[in-house]
Amino acid sequence: MAEGDRCTFCTQRPREEVAIARWRPPTPEDQERLTLWLCGRHMERLAKAGIRGWAHEGWMHKAGWW
């Protein structure tokens, strides 16, 4: 399956490739910077979670590298 065919978090078609910072709680200072393909629903979810981050499979995620 080619990158960008699917949202990183579900089986939907992705809308955009988004800059994402992720970390393992409780160490938010160790952030990994990735670009992930996300569907509209998951882009919204991350937008709503804001800087607190959105939890998924043991990782916290937030939009943006800053």
Ligand SMILES: [Zn+2]
């Ligand atoms: Zn999704």
